[in-house]
Amino acid sequence: MNLNVHVLLLLVLSSAHPSLLKEYDEDEDCLISYKRGVSAYLENNFDECVTKLEDGLKKYSNYTQALQSCRIKCKEDAELADPLYAIDLENMHFYEKAIRNTLCLMRCRKNNMVLATSTSVTPETDQIYQDAKPYEYLHLCYYQKKEYQKAASSAFTYLVPHPKDELMRKSLQFYSTLSEVDTSSIVNYEAKDHVYLYAHGLDAYDKKDWKSVENNMEESLIAYLQAEENCRALCEGPFNQGWFPDLVPSIANHYTFSLKCKRKCPLKLNNLNGQYHEDLLPSHYHYLQYVYFKNNNLKSACQAAASYVLFYPNDDTMRSNIEYYKKLPKVESSFFIPRPEAAQYVRRLTYEKRLLHFIDTEYKFKDEGEGSQAEVLTLKNYNPNFDLFMNDEDLNGTKRFVADGLFTQHECNTLLNLAKKYALKGDGYKGVASPHTSMETFEGITIGRTALLLHFGRIKSKQLYLYLKSTDYAKKFLEEYFDIKRTLYFTYTHLVCRTPIVEAPINRTDFSHAIHADNCNILHNGVCLKTPPAFTWRDYSAIIYLNNNFEGGELTFSQDMFGKTIQSNVKPKCGRMVAFSSGFENLHGVKPVKSGTRCAIALWFTFNQKYEEKSRNIAYKLIY
Ligand SMILES: *[C@@H]1O[C@H](CO)[C@@H](O)[C@H](O)[C@H]1NC(C)=O
Ligand SMILES: *[C@@H]1O[C@H](CO)[C@@H](O)[C@H](O)[C@H]1NC(C)=O
Numbered sequence: 001m002n003l004n005v006h007v008l009l010l011l012v013l014s015s016a017h018p019s020l021l022k023e024y025d026e027d028e029d030c031l032i033s034y035k036r037g038v039s040a041y042l043e044n045n046f047d048e049c050v051t052k053l054e055d056g057l058k059k060y061s062n063y064t065q066a067l068q069s070c071r072i073k074c075k076e077d078a079e080l081a082d083p084l085y086a087i088d089l090e091n092m093h094f095y096e097k098a099i100r101n102t103l104c105l106m107r108c109r110k111n112n113m114v115l116a117t118s119t120s121v122t123p124e125t126d127q128i129y130q131d132a133k134p135y136e137y138l139h140l141c142y143y144q145k146k147e148y149q150k151a152a153s154s155a156f157t158y159l160v161p162h163p164k165d166e167l168m169r170k171s172l173q174f175y176s177t178l179s180e181v182d183t184s185s186i187v188n189y190e191a192k193d194h195v196y197l198y199a200h201g202l203d204a205y206d207k208k209d210w211k212s213v214e215n216n217m218e219e220s221l222i223a224y225l226q227a228e229e230n231c232r233a234l235c236e237g238p239f240n241q242g243w244f245p246d247l248v249p250s251i252a253n254h255y256t257f258s259l260k261c262k263r264k265c266p267l268k269l270n271n272l273n274g275q276y277h278e279d280l281l282p283s284h285y286h287y288l289q290y291v292y293f294k295n296n297n298l299k300s301a302c303q304a305a306a307s308y309v310l311f312y313p314n315d316d317t318m319r320s321n322i323e324y325y326k327k328l329p330k331v332e333s334s335f336f337i338p339r340p341e342a343a344q345y346v347r348r349l350t351y352e353k354r355l356l357h358f359i360d361t362e363y364k365f366k367d368e369g370e371g372s373q374a375e376v377l378t379l380k381n382y383n384p385n386f387d388l389f390m391n392d393e394d395l396n397g398t399k400r401f402v403a404d405g406l407f408t409q410h411e412c413n414t415l416l417n418l419a420k421k422y423a424l425k426g427d428g429y430k431g432v433a434s435p436h437t438s439m440e441t442f443e444g445i446t447i448g449r450t451a452l453l454l455h456f457g458r459i460k461s462k463q464l465y466l467y468l469k470s471t472d473y474a475k476k477f478l479e480e481y482f483d484i485k486r487t488l489y490f491t492y493t494h495l496v497c498r499t500p501i502v503e504a505p506i507n508r509t510d511f512s513h514a515i516h517a518d519n520c521n522i523l524h525n526g527v528c529l530k531t532p533p534a535f536t537w538r539d540y541s542a543i544i545y546l547n548n549n550f551e552g553g554e555l556t557f558s559q560d561m562f563g564k565t566i567q568s569n570v571k572p573k574c575g576r577m578v579a580f581s582s583g584f585e586n587l588h589g590v591k592p593v594k595s596g597t598r599c600a601i602a603l604w605f606t607f608n609q610k611y612e613e614k615s616r617n618i619a620y621k622l623i624y
């Protein structure tokens with residue numbers, strides 16, 4: 001069992017499929033507000049942009065606060081309850097607590113106004129809000145509305161978690177030069193309480209106002225620990241395991257996922273308005289030992305010093321402070337007991353770090369045995385007879401081609417079987433079964449999940465190998481054809497099948513996938529803007545077809561976004577690949593699939609390493 005790889009893979013493959021961003025998930029309030037806000041921005045409707053984005057931020061904050069308080073309260077209640085049987089047999093106390101906790105969570109959700117009336121926030125939406133994404137647009141919309149102070153604060157709020165964002169830095173600099181903006185009042189809208197309290201503490205320290213340092217630092221400490229508990233509570237959300245593990249691995253996987261999330265909380269909390277302070281929490285004890293000493297509270301000074309050395313046992317300064325305190329006449333040895341919250345914190349930290357270290361070192365991938373090795377060796381025979389079939393001119397456009405021969409029929413069948421057995425409805429579209437047209441169901445399987453299936457012995461390495469090798473080969477051919485000299489990266493690989501629903505009329509006129517460009521947003525005036533939420537990093541696209549035993553489903557290149565002036569059509573067949581540059585010059589769509597199931601591998605490539613498809617590397621590790 002290789003937990004680490006599972007978790008890694010799952011983290012990779014649980015990322016949303018990019019094309020989803022154009023779709024509205026009607027079930028999710030926070031996501032809808034965000035998307036409506038962004039759309040309004042793209043359409044220059046700045047009032048609507050501000051209303052929607054502000055609304056989304058408020059809803060998200062309401063929602064997370066409610067969720068945090070339920071999770072924290074229910075955990076406490078479950079801890080306090082007397083077990084149904086006094087002796088802890090087979091860890092049953094653990095499970096009983098989990099059961100009590102669950103019951104409490106269900107009631108809490110039902111009784112909480114916010115939770116009862118809103119739909120669950122998905123991990124993808126969490127990511128948007130945790131990354132402060134709404135502020136990326138909000139500052140622009142405030143600016144357009146001449147609300148300059150808010151524009152500046154929004155830009156600043158976005159910069160705190162993204163301090164290296166050059167564009168946003170320039171925006172903030174620009175706002176700061178406006179006469180309407182008071183630079184001393186620019187705030188981080190997402191700052192937690194400890195950020196202010198700590199800053200006040202430091203101010204007071206500079207002014208040698210020891211009583212105020214004491215108060216602010218004590219309050220900041222409480223606020224920090226509370227914020228960390230809240231952050232950790234948000235880490236106890238759902239986790240898509242992607243397959244059906246046994247009881248124990250299922251608990252272990254989910255717990256590991258949650259633990260990794262929790263260990264990231266200090267990274268967020270230690271960011272004081274863009275500056276990262278690794279030792280933020282322990283530094284409270286450092287200041288406190290000093291001010292308690294100044295305020296003649298020796299016992300508290302000693303306790304704070306003893307607390308500090310729990311975090312940094314070899315800190316010379318604090319060690320010598322302790323030696324100094326020990327020699328003072330009124331000091332007793334009992335003064336050097338660390339504060340309980342510090343002791344508790346460090347114990348948990350130590351255990352969690354040890355556990356993660358154990359996971360990282362022990363869950364190394366080992367070969368699956370000789371059988372699969374032997375199979376990989378014979379697979380090296382994959383050696384396609386690839387041939388150019390149509391060029392730009394044949395296709396009545398630019399930067400596009402069609403080539404044949406990437407797969408033999410046998411190889412197509414291998415991949416079709418993989419899709420038939422394991423493709424999931426709405427894969428990459430958060431389970432939305434019909435993301436492009438209500439007349440068809442859409443099923444898909446990524447490289448990452450294929451690798452997981454191999455890892456669990458559900459499929460043969462041959463299938464993963466073929467999936468990886470053929471797409472590598474396609475990339476190589478594309479690079480040669482377009483004479484690409486820079487490094488091109490895979491950004492997303494998706495084996496997908498489209499099937500008309502039973503009720504779909506044979507004379508339907510919708511598209512299987514409407515005319516679109518892969519890396520820009522077509523606006524109503526026909527302009528294609530290369531800005532978010534489009535996948536602006538996509539540079540080339542390709543599709544490799546696996547079958548032709550269906551009706552319809554031709555790929556269409558069009559001159560306009562309505563499909564009025566069709567330039568060319570490509571009929572799918574096993575082993576045929578069509579490739580093109582991802583911009584406005586290659587508007588394309590898919591004609592409706594009238595009967596049967598159309599399967600193909602969709603590929604997107606980028607020059608931007610940041611968007612590289614990480615699961616490929618993991619998949620290769622699993623094969624060899
Ligand atoms: C957030 O919660 C407050 C108080 O519970 C409520 O008045 C407000 O309408 C909520 N805001 C949104 C956007 O849901
Ligand atoms: C499709 O055919 C049905 C019944 O034959 C008809 O009622 C409907 O109007 C047709 N739809 C289109 C788009 O032609």
Ligand SMILES: *[C@@H]1O[C@H](CO)[C@@H](O)[C@H](O)[C@H]1NC(C)=O
Nearest residue numbers: 390394395396567568569570
């Ligand atoms: C390109 O355009 C010509 C003329 O309109 C047409 O006959 C041909 O079928 C088009 N090519 C493709 C591949 O559709």
